[in-house]
Amino acid sequence: MNIFSIINLLGGLALFLYGMSVMSQGLEKLAGGKLEGILRSMTSNKFKSLLLGLGVTAIIQSSSAVTVMLVGLVNSSIMTLEQSVGVIMGTNIGTTVTAWMLSLVGISSDNIFLKLLKPEAFSPIMALVGVLMMMVSKSDKRKDAGSVMLGFAVLMYGMNFMSSAMEPLKDMPEFAKVLTAFNNPVFGILAGIIVTAVIQSSSASVGILQALSMTSGLTYGMVIPIIMGQNIGTCATSVISSIGVNKNAKRVAVVHIAFNIIGTIIFMVAYSIGNYLINFSFINTAVTPVDIAIIHSLFNIFTTVIIFPFAEKLVPISQKFVGGEEDEEVEVFLDERLLATPSIAVEEARAKTNEMVEIAFQNFRDAITLSSGYNDELFEKIKSDEKLLDYYEDQLGSFNVSLTKVELSERDSANVSMMLHSITDAERIGDHSLNIAESIYELHNKGLSFSGEARRELDILSAAVNEILTLAGKTILEMDTKTALKVEPLEELIDDIVEQIKANHIVRLKNGVCTIELGFILNDILADIERVSDHCSNIAAVEIELKQNHLHMHQFVKDFKDKDNVEFTELYDEFSRKYSI
Numbered sequence: 168m169n170i171f172s173i174i175n176l177l178g179g180l181a182l183f184l185y186g187m188s189v190m191s192q193g194l195e196k197l198a199g200g201k202l203e204g205i206l207r208s209m210t211s212n213k214f215k216s217l218l219l220g221l222g223v224t225a226i227i228q229s230s231s232a233v234t235v236m237l238v239g240l241v242n243s244s245i246m247t248l249e250q251s252v253g254v255i256m257g258t259n260i261g262t263t264v265t266a267w268m269l270s271l272v273g274i275s276s277d278n279i280f281l282k283l284l285k286p287e288a289f290s291p292i293m294a295l296v297g298v299l300m301m302m303v304s305k306s307d308k309r310k311d312a313g314s315v316m317l318g319f320a321v322l323m324y325g326m327n328f329m330s331s332a333m334e335p336l337k338d339m340p341e342f343a344k345v346l347t348a349f350n351n352p353v354f355g356i357l358a359g360i361i362v363t364a365v366i367q368s369s370s371a372s373v374g375i376l377q378a379l380s381m382t383s384g385l386t387y388g389m390v391i392p393i394i395m396g397q398n399i400g401t402c403a404t405s406v407i408s409s410i411g412v413n414k415n416a417k418r419v420a421v422v423h424i425a426f427n428i429i430g431t432i433i434f435m436v437a438y439s440i441g442n443y444l445i446n447f448s449f450i451n452t453a454v455t456p457v458d459i460a461i462i463h464s465l466f467n468i469f470t471t472v473i474i475f476p477f478a479e480k481l482v483p484i485s486q487k488f489v490g491g492e493e494d495e496e497v498e499v500f501l502d503e504r505l506l507a508t509p510s511i512a513v514e515e516a517r518a519k520t521n522e523m524v525e526i527a528f529q530n531f532r533d534a535i536t537l538s539s540g541y542n543d544e545l546f547e548k549i550k551s552d553e554k555l556l557d558y559y560e561d562q563l564g565s566f567n568v569s570l571t572k573v574e575l576s577e578r579d580s581a582n583v584s585m586m587l588h589s590i591t592d593a594e595r596i597g598d599h600s601l602n603i604a605e606s607i608y609e610l611h612n613k614g615l616s617f618s619g620e621a622r623r624e625l626d627i628l629s630a631a632v633n634e635i636l637t638l639a640g641k642t643i644l645e646m647d648t649k650t651a652l653k654v655e656p657l658e659e660l661i662d663d664i665v666e667q668i669k670a671n672h673i674v675r676l677k678n679g680v681c682t683i684e685l686g687f688i689l690n691d692i693l694a695d696i697e698r699v700s701d702h703c704s705n706i707a708a709v710e711i712e713l714k715q716n717h718l719h720m721h722q723f724v725k726d727f728k729d730k731d732n733v734e735f736t737e738l739y740d741e742f743s744r745k746y747s748i
Contacts (some may be wrong), residue, residue: 179328220257239504289324294320307577321494359396369401418485430470654707656738
């Protein structure tokens, strides 16, 4: 084996790892927000959690990425430690899918149909089709499908490069001696641990083993311990990701390690006893890539089936290693580790954005309730929630900026763009709600009150704003353009109602029913209510812009509000009949 073979080996490894990364990212984007929905619905019991772990790992082709995601989810209190146990078990089975795909390189037959299954036959076509889809297609989904095809082709090319580079090894006596050392299970397990920990991918290390099996005399006796070690080495990623997280998130890493070590010990004992009693005849038989895929699958399925009934016992084990109560004072809003799986990160950010919007909208409703009858407790709640909204804006703003720096699908990019706009509007709605509450406090403190007619008009205006809040909330939650188009006519009506109330106040002032001092407070409240509706209009406008690609949003709104626009006029008239003063 000369220097050129080593260069080819390293180049093949680079292509292999890069192809796996591209394919994994493409698959994740294709899954999109579905992963988050599955995540929330399938962790209700440990069997569903196992299926979740199996499915997600099979989709994104990386058990390491899933375990990092779990650490982040538990650290953010989105998932509990108990729910993560079943998912971890499922990832061990899901990761075997890659080995089966890679085993295609080991097909050897003169049959034309079997030859077509060999990657060297279809990889060039997949690469070409993948590149064309990425370059020509306008559909985000088709581009992602193209990246999956290209990633798979590059991965297979890397596999072939590694196999070719290792071909000379079979004639080297020194390499034969090294392989002989792996007949000792301890050395095999250590080798599997070290290689997998270094490259942080059990799928990749199994792939390297499959490439090696095509050119050397690897036997079952050598491969089985190495695969056991790979199962432990893959825990390195979750250990690294658990640095700097809360105790429950650290326990996720401990559960992962404990499950894999206990499983390896059980399998090793069963394998050794079986070999001692039966003397397995296949121990010295050479393995193929397909054999390695079978061993890998059987090992992970066996360990999962054996330990699964006792899954809940892994939680107290992790609590013994990471002792003490959870750090209640440490609150993680959205863990940066979620960025490793962008589609999950976007959906969790959306969930937090929806929480923020609901808090802001409820703050306005509380402020209006306060005007019906002042009480200190509600006033303090409004002030407290406004501070909470400031915190949400800061945390969500930072997280969304981080999301803009990672590669996102078109749908996720639109989500992030809308969130960046929406959190600002939600925070400003909170500010205006507090202003309204402070105006009510001023009335209470001075012993003042509005006239019955002014009170009636404010109630109608508040009802209209409450509806526009509902429409804006639905726009964010469902990304519904049809609902968004209803916001602008109602916002226009609210502006007109505000002007009408101001005019009515002047009449009452002339008639001596209201005072100048009350007029100042009323104007402040009306200004804040009007600004709340303006921010609802902003939220709807962003949705329309993103969905209908109206780059000149202000011009679009102006055209939509034109007196000749039938849709706008009909909606305005409908709302006018509903909220007439």
